[in-house]
Each structure stands twice: as C-alpha cells, then as structure tokens.
Amino acid sequence: MQFLLKKGWYLLISSAFVLPAMAQEPQQYRQEYDAGHWLTQGDAFECRLSQTLSGVAQGSFVKTPGQPLSLRLQLLSPHNEFNSAHVQIRRADWHEDSMSGGLDVREQGVVEGDLAHFNALPTRLLSQIPKGFWLDFIVEVDQQPLQLTFTSIDSAQALLSYQECLRKMAPLSWEEARNYDVTFETGQRWIRSQQVLNHLKNLVRYIELDGKVSRVLIDGHTDSVGSAASNRALSQDRADEVASRLAEFGLQSEVMEVRAHGSRYPIASNKSDKQGANRRVQIRLVRDNG
Known part of the structure; x- marks a missing residue:
C-alpha cells in the first residue's frame, strides 16, 4: 500500500x-x-x-x-x-x-x-x-x-x-415509521396510552420530513368476540380514532385512507392468549419512490 x-x-x-x-x-x-x-x-x-x-x-x-x-x-x-x-x-x-x-x-x-x-x-x-x-x-x-x-x-x-x-433530526427511521400497530383492550375505542400518542406525533413529524410519503393506510381490526356487524363498527371506530389523532398532530386528511375490517384478518389465533394482537389498528406508509 x-x-x-x-x-x-x-x-x-x-x-x-x-x-x-x-x-x-x-x-x-x-x-x-x-x-x-x-x-x-x-x-x-x-x-x-x-x-x-x-x-x-x-x-x-x-x-x-x-x-x-x-x-x-x-x-x-x-x-x-x-x-x-x-x-x-x-x-x-x-x-x-x-x-x-x-x-x-x-x-x-x-x-x-x-x-x-x-x-x-x-x-x-x-x-x-x-x-x-x-x-x-x-x-x-x-x-x-x-x-x-x-x-x-x-x-x-x-x-x-x-x-x-x-x-432537527427525524424522530423515527423509515423502518420504525413504515408499519405500526396500535393495540386495544377488549371493547376499547379510544387511545389512552401516552406512549402511543407520542409515537403518532413522531410519525406525523416523520412524514413531514420525508416528503415522499404519498398515502397513509389506516386499517381497523378486532378479535372474534361479538357479532360481525358489531366488530365491523368497532374496527371503524378504532380506525377513525387513530386517523383523528394523526390529523390532530397535523397530518393532512387527503393522504389518509381509513378502512374497517372487523374480525376478518386475524394475525393470531382467537382461541389463544395472543388474541389481543387482533384488536389493532395497523398504520402503513406508502412512499412515492418516483
């Protein structure tokens, strides 16, 4: 050398x-x-x-x-x-x-x-x-x-x-921001955790700084307890709650896509102790790589 x-x-x-x-x-x-x-x-x-x-x-x-x-x-x-x-x-x-x-x-x-x-x-x-x-x-x-x-x-x-x-650095990395689940207790519709609220606030800040996020998908889910109709309504309430919090922190409504799925898409068995994972709102960021 x-x-x-x-x-x-x-x-x-x-x-x-x-x-x-x-x-x-x-x-x-x-x-x-x-x-x-x-x-x-x-x-x-x-x-x-x-x-x-x-x-x-x-x-x-x-x-x-x-x-x-x-x-x-x-x-x-x-x-x-x-x-x-x-x-x-x-x-x-x-x-x-x-x-x-x-x-x-x-x-x-x-x-x-x-x-x-x-x-x-x-x-x-x-x-x-x-x-x-x-x-x-x-x-x-x-x-x-x-x-x-x-x-x-x-x-x-x-x-x-x-x-x-x-x-001035972004509070989250892309890996931390791109997917996030807000979980709920049985029958719960409102976000009570300050930790979750802080993450949502950081998520909005990340989106502002990234500049390439074109859509934010907000999907509400429930476990299998209750009827299909009540679960559909509950998942809608949960998704709306997350969307309203994001809007409160400054996210523009036009980039949000809010959907409710009831109990149709579980990620864990509803007959196990992991059933609580199904009571969730999934937030996914979609980037415009162009």
Missing part, C-alpha cells in the same frame, strides 16, 4: 503505540495542527461531524434516526482494505501530562472492507473533542500497520452546528 504525501499531514515513525499483533511499528500519519477542523454536514436523516486526513482517510461521527451514534473511519485510497482497526483518545502535543481526560477510552472496531465502525464508545470519544484531545486510529491496512491521528482545533462552532443538526 502507498500513500502520497500532501499538505495537511505528516509522515512520521512512531514507537509510542504498537499493537501486540503487529510485527512492526506503525507509520504515523498526523493531521497538521492548523488543519484539525471538524465540519458538520447533514439533514433530517443523517448528521455527520467529519475530519479528513487528506489522501488517507476520513473520520466521522454519524447519527441517523433510530440508531445510536457511530464513529466511522473510511479509507480514501482506492483498493485498500482494513485488516483491523482500534481507536483511542490521546493528548494534544500542547497538553500537560496531568490532563488525563478520557485517555482510558479505547475501542476495537468492526471492519468491512475500506470502512471501520466503532459503535460502543463514540459518545465518550466525541465528548473529548471540545477539550482539545485528539483521536488516534491504530489500524492495519493490507498487512501494513498505521497510526492515523486526527487533531482538533476550534471545534466549538462545529459541535454547536452538529448539536443543532441532531435537534
């Missing part, structure tokens, strides 16, 4: 950190001090705080709806792959020895080709950036050990922008 030297980082030989599995000391690629800026990019469905070690790799703190914060290291040179990857916090060159900060934070990553994921400790790692600490990635790429150091300078504004991006 070969990296070209470019302005913005140094090529050094380091003996400070050697993984036991490595037979040779890692080459160090360190971001130049005044290039250690973190940049924020994102929208309602992904927020990314990144720094690029020119020509070598990009490190990014990535958050998407419904998923925990992740730290990712992406190789920039084509056809190179990780054999292993670790990350740790280190002091900046100008830090005093007494500054310990989060120096005990270390994690082994999961490697997939030219991408390494760190999923256990990125929140703790991110918390050290505004204190001026650096990120060290100790990696092996195509059997060659490397130490990639991302420095940090004037990170306060970038972190504020990142927090603002997180604040």
